Amino acid sequence: MSTPKQTDQSHSLCWNCHSELESPYKCVRCVKIQPWADDTDYFQFLGLPRRLQIDLDDLEARFLKLSRIFHPDFFQESEFAEQDIALVNAARLNKAYATLKDRETRAGYILELELGEKYRPTKNVPPELATSIFEVQELMAELSTHSGNAAEQETIKALKARKEELHKDSHARLEELDVHFAAYDKVIGAATSPFEPSVRRKIEEILRAMDQTLAARLYLKRIIQNITATLEGNSTNGH
Amino acid sequence: MGTDQADIVVGIDLGTTNSLIAYVDGDTPKVLADTDGNLLVPSVVSFAEGKLLTGIDAKEHWVERAESTVYSIKRFMGRDSNEVGEDREYLPFAFEEDENRLIHIQLGSKTYTPPELSAMILRELKQRAEKHFGRPVNKAVITVPAYFNDTQRQATKDAGKIAGWDVLRIVNEPTAAALAYGLDRKEKQTVAVYDLGGGTFDISILKLSEGIFRVLATGGDTHLGGDDFDRQLMKYFAEKISAAGVSGPMDDPRAIQLLRQEAERVKIALSANSTANFLLTLPGKPEISGTISRDEFEEMIRPIAQRTAGPCKQALADAKLTPEDIDAVVLVGGSTRMPLIRELTERIFGQKPYTDLNPDEVVALGAAVQADILGGSRRDTLLLDVIPLSLGIETMGGVFSRLIHRNTTIPTSAQEMFTTFVDGQTSVDFHVLQGERELAADNRTLARFKLTGIPPLPAGIPRIAVQLMIDADGILQVKAQETRSKVEQSIEIRPSSGLTKDEVERMIDDSFDHAEEDFLARQTAEAITEAKSIIHAVEKSLRKNEDLISEAKRAMIASSMERLKKTMTDKDHGAIRDAIDHLDKVTHDVAEKILNRALHEAIKDTSVTGNQSAIE
Known part of the structure; x- marks a missing residue:
C-alpha cells in the first residue's frame, strides 16, 4: 500500500498543537487524529489516484487500515473535539468505501466530481430501450384484461421471457461501465495535464457515455421491478 | 469514589429469558456468577410481600403470584400497545397504555414502563459486579438484537441509565457472539451467526480478518423465539x-x-x-x-x-454471497439447541453448524470483549457494524424517501436539502422513519420535529439541510439548518414511542440515589457483620486469657471496642473499617501472646517463648 498522496494538505497544520502535518490522518507530534479536509475527495482520502479501475482487495485493505485509525471505539476516553473528528471521519470513510466499491456508485461519484454539483443524471430514455419498454407495458396491460385462460398463460410466459432478457441486458450494461472505466483511465494516464482542452473533451465524452449507461441501468431496474410486481400481483389475485 | 485503578467496563447480555454479565480477566472473557454459582439471572421482576424482587427470587413467585410477576420484558422494549398484539392473551400480568400508546405494567400499587423493569434486572447485575470487584462498577456495554430499531435501542440505553449504568455502547448480539467466536481465530473467514433466543431472531453475516469483525448484512425478526x-x-x-x-x-x-x-x-x-x-x-x-x-x-x-429462513436468504443476498461463501455457521441462543433448528440451518447454509459455543453465554462473553475495547485495553480488535433497517424522511404524498439504506456500515450520515412550499413559510415539519416499505405510513416513526425560525421568503427559496447521523450505537441524531440565513435553527424532537429525555432523567435521579444508597448499605452491612464477629472473638479471648493482659491494656481494648460499637450504630462503613483497624492494632501484641499460649498448650513440653509476663 502506497502512502496517501500529499496534495494541498502537505502544508496544513494540526488543529490541536499547530505543528506542520506530515500525514493528513494523524499529527506525529501530539498523536491527535485530523479532520477530513473538505477539498479532499474519496480517492485522495483513501490514498488512491483518481482512476476508475480499482483493485477491490486493495480498496478493502485501505478501508480497514483507516478504520483502525478513525473508529470512534478507540476514542471513548478522548476529549470531545477528537471524538467528534473520529465520528465524522469514520462516517465519511464508510461512505467513501461503499461508494468506490460498487461500480455504479463509483461511476456516479466520478460524474459528480468531474462535472461538479450542477451535474444531474440524464433523464432521457435510452432510445434502444424505448421499444422494449413499450412492448413490456403492452404485455402487462394485456395481463390485467385476460384472466384464467390460455391467453393469460401465454402472456405470463412472454413476460417472464422478457424479464430474463432485460436482466441479461442490465448485466451487460454493468460490463459496459468497465469499458468506460478503462477508457477514462487511459486518457488520464496518457495526459500531461488533465485540464488540457483536448483531454477535457475526451473525458467529457466518456463521462456522457457513462451517464447514459447509468440511465439505462436505472430504467432496466425499474421495468424489471414492475414486471416482478405485476407477476406477483397476478399470481396472488385468484391463483 | 476515588480510585487509582482503571475503571472496570463490563459486558451485559440483557436477554428475553435470562441476563448475564461478563468481563475480561487478563485476556479471557468470563461470565460472573452469584455466590451460589449461578451464571444466569432470570429476566423476571415480581412484586411479592410488599417489595420488588428480581432474578431467581422473582422467578420463584411466577406461579402463585403470576399476575404480579413480569417476564419477557424485552418483547415490550420500545414498542407501543399496537405492536404487542397477540402476546397479551398469553401473558398473566396486566398492562395498560397511556395517551402515547406507551405500555405500563402494574406491580403492587405502581405502574412501570418496560425500561424501568429492565433497569431492575440491570441493577441486580450491577450489584453482582460490585460484589465481585468490591467497588462501584458503572460502565457497561449492553447487547440488543441486531434487528432492533432505533426506538428499541434507545429504550435499552434508557434502561441502562435508569439502573445507574454509564452505557458506553449498545452492541448487536450476533456481532458480540462473532467476537467471542473469532477472538482466537486469526485466519480470514466469512461467518453466519444464527441467533434464536427466547423472544428474538437475528441473522448476521460477518467477514473476519486480522482482528476486524465487519458485518456485511443483518436481518431478523424481533418477535420470534x-x-x-x-x-x-x-x-x-x-x-x-x-x-x-x-x-x-x-x-x-x-x-x-x-x-x-x-x-x-x-x-x-x-x-x-x-x-x-x-x-x-x-x-x-x-x-x-x-x-x-x-x-x-x-x-x-x-x-x-421456517420463518427464520427468509431473513437468512435476504441477508445472504444483501451481502452479495451464496451459502457456499460461508465458512462457518455459528449458533447462538437457547433455542438453537433444538434439533429442528439445527436441521433447518444445515439446509439453509448447506453445512453442519458450529455448536461448540455455549449458546447461553457467548453473547455476554462477546459483550465483555467489546467492553474491553472501549475501556481502552484492546487495540487489536475492532467491530464494524451496520444499521439493520433503512432510515429516511417522509416526502410529498406520504412517500418514504430513504436517506440511509439498511446494512450500511455505521457510523454513517446522510444529508438532504428541503425547502418551503408556501410563500413566507417560517417552519417546516419533518417526519423521520425507519423501515423497508415504500409508503411512510407503513414504516416505524422515529421522530417528528419542526424546524422553526426560517426567514419568511418566497416558496422554494429557503434551503434546509437535514442531516441524519447514525453513531456507532446505531442510534440516530438529527440536525437541521437553513443554509442561506445561517440563523441558528431550533429543532424540537418528540419521541414517537419511548421515554422523553426528562422522564429518563427523573428515573435516573430516582434510581441513582437508590443505587448509591444500595451500594453503601451493602458495604455497611458487610462491615457490621465483620465488626460483630471481631468483637465476639476479642471478648472471648479476653475472658479466656485474662491473666495475660494488664489492667491498662484491658482499658485500652475496652475503649477501642466501645468506639467500634458506636460506629456500628452510626452506619458509616468507612468509620467502622477504621475502628476495626484500630482494635486490630490495639490487640495485636495480645493476640500474639494468646497465639503463643495456644501453641504452647498444643505442644505441651516445648517452650515457644520464655516470656509470659503481663504486658505493661
Whole structure:
C-alpha cells in the first residue's frame, strides 16, 4: 500500500498543537487524529489516484487500515473535539468505501466530481430501450384484461421471457461501465495535464457515455421491478 | 469514589429469558456468577410481600403470584400497545397504555414502563459486579438484537441509565457472539451467526480478518423465539385440557403460568429425547397427563421455525454471497439447541453448524470483549457494524424517501436539502422513519420535529439541510439548518414511542440515589457483620486469657471496642473499617501472646517463648 498522496494538505497544520502535518490522518507530534479536509475527495482520502479501475482487495485493505485509525471505539476516553473528528471521519470513510466499491456508485461519484454539483443524471430514455419498454407495458396491460385462460398463460410466459432478457441486458450494461472505466483511465494516464482542452473533451465524452449507461441501468431496474410486481400481483389475485 | 485503578467496563447480555454479565480477566472473557454459582439471572421482576424482587427470587413467585410477576420484558422494549398484539392473551400480568400508546405494567400499587423493569434486572447485575470487584462498577456495554430499531435501542440505553449504568455502547448480539467466536481465530473467514433466543431472531453475516469483525448484512425478526414455541405447546395443552372436559384453563393467571412452565420443560426435554411426558396439574382441577413425541412437537412449530429462513436468504443476498461463501455457521441462543433448528440451518447454509459455543453465554462473553475495547485495553480488535433497517424522511404524498439504506456500515450520515412550499413559510415539519416499505405510513416513526425560525421568503427559496447521523450505537441524531440565513435553527424532537429525555432523567435521579444508597448499605452491612464477629472473638479471648493482659491494656481494648460499637450504630462503613483497624492494632501484641499460649498448650513440653509476663 502506497502512502496517501500529499496534495494541498502537505502544508496544513494540526488543529490541536499547530505543528506542520506530515500525514493528513494523524499529527506525529501530539498523536491527535485530523479532520477530513473538505477539498479532499474519496480517492485522495483513501490514498488512491483518481482512476476508475480499482483493485477491490486493495480498496478493502485501505478501508480497514483507516478504520483502525478513525473508529470512534478507540476514542471513548478522548476529549470531545477528537471524538467528534473520529465520528465524522469514520462516517465519511464508510461512505467513501461503499461508494468506490460498487461500480455504479463509483461511476456516479466520478460524474459528480468531474462535472461538479450542477451535474444531474440524464433523464432521457435510452432510445434502444424505448421499444422494449413499450412492448413490456403492452404485455402487462394485456395481463390485467385476460384472466384464467390460455391467453393469460401465454402472456405470463412472454413476460417472464422478457424479464430474463432485460436482466441479461442490465448485466451487460454493468460490463459496459468497465469499458468506460478503462477508457477514462487511459486518457488520464496518457495526459500531461488533465485540464488540457483536448483531454477535457475526451473525458467529457466518456463521462456522457457513462451517464447514459447509468440511465439505462436505472430504467432496466425499474421495468424489471414492475414486471416482478405485476407477476406477483397476478399470481396472488385468484391463483 | 476515588480510585487509582482503571475503571472496570463490563459486558451485559440483557436477554428475553435470562441476563448475564461478563468481563475480561487478563485476556479471557468470563461470565460472573452469584455466590451460589449461578451464571444466569432470570429476566423476571415480581412484586411479592410488599417489595420488588428480581432474578431467581422473582422467578420463584411466577406461579402463585403470576399476575404480579413480569417476564419477557424485552418483547415490550420500545414498542407501543399496537405492536404487542397477540402476546397479551398469553401473558398473566396486566398492562395498560397511556395517551402515547406507551405500555405500563402494574406491580403492587405502581405502574412501570418496560425500561424501568429492565433497569431492575440491570441493577441486580450491577450489584453482582460490585460484589465481585468490591467497588462501584458503572460502565457497561449492553447487547440488543441486531434487528432492533432505533426506538428499541434507545429504550435499552434508557434502561441502562435508569439502573445507574454509564452505557458506553449498545452492541448487536450476533456481532458480540462473532467476537467471542473469532477472538482466537486469526485466519480470514466469512461467518453466519444464527441467533434464536427466547423472544428474538437475528441473522448476521460477518467477514473476519486480522482482528476486524465487519458485518456485511443483518436481518431478523424481533418477535420470534423460544416463547413462540412454548406458546404452541401451551395451545396443545389447552386443547388436551378442554378435550378432557375441564373448562377455561386460560382464565386463571396461575394456570397460564403452570402451562408455560410445563411447556418450557417439555420443549427442553424434547431436544434431548424423542418423546416426553407431560403432567398438567391446574389448581382445583383434575390432573391430565400424556406423552408427546418430538415429531408431533416439530410439526406444530415448523411453520414458526421456517420463518427464520427468509431473513437468512435476504441477508445472504444483501451481502452479495451464496451459502457456499460461508465458512462457518455459528449458533447462538437457547433455542438453537433444538434439533429442528439445527436441521433447518444445515439446509439453509448447506453445512453442519458450529455448536461448540455455549449458546447461553457467548453473547455476554462477546459483550465483555467489546467492553474491553472501549475501556481502552484492546487495540487489536475492532467491530464494524451496520444499521439493520433503512432510515429516511417522509416526502410529498406520504412517500418514504430513504436517506440511509439498511446494512450500511455505521457510523454513517446522510444529508438532504428541503425547502418551503408556501410563500413566507417560517417552519417546516419533518417526519423521520425507519423501515423497508415504500409508503411512510407503513414504516416505524422515529421522530417528528419542526424546524422553526426560517426567514419568511418566497416558496422554494429557503434551503434546509437535514442531516441524519447514525453513531456507532446505531442510534440516530438529527440536525437541521437553513443554509442561506445561517440563523441558528431550533429543532424540537418528540419521541414517537419511548421515554422523553426528562422522564429518563427523573428515573435516573430516582434510581441513582437508590443505587448509591444500595451500594453503601451493602458495604455497611458487610462491615457490621465483620465488626460483630471481631468483637465476639476479642471478648472471648479476653475472658479466656485474662491473666495475660494488664489492667491498662484491658482499658485500652475496652475503649477501642466501645468506639467500634458506636460506629456500628452510626452506619458509616468507612468509620467502622477504621475502628476495626484500630482494635486490630490495639490487640495485636495480645493476640500474639494468646497465639503463643495456644501453641504452647498444643505442644505441651516445648517452650515457644520464655516470656509470659503481663504486658505493661
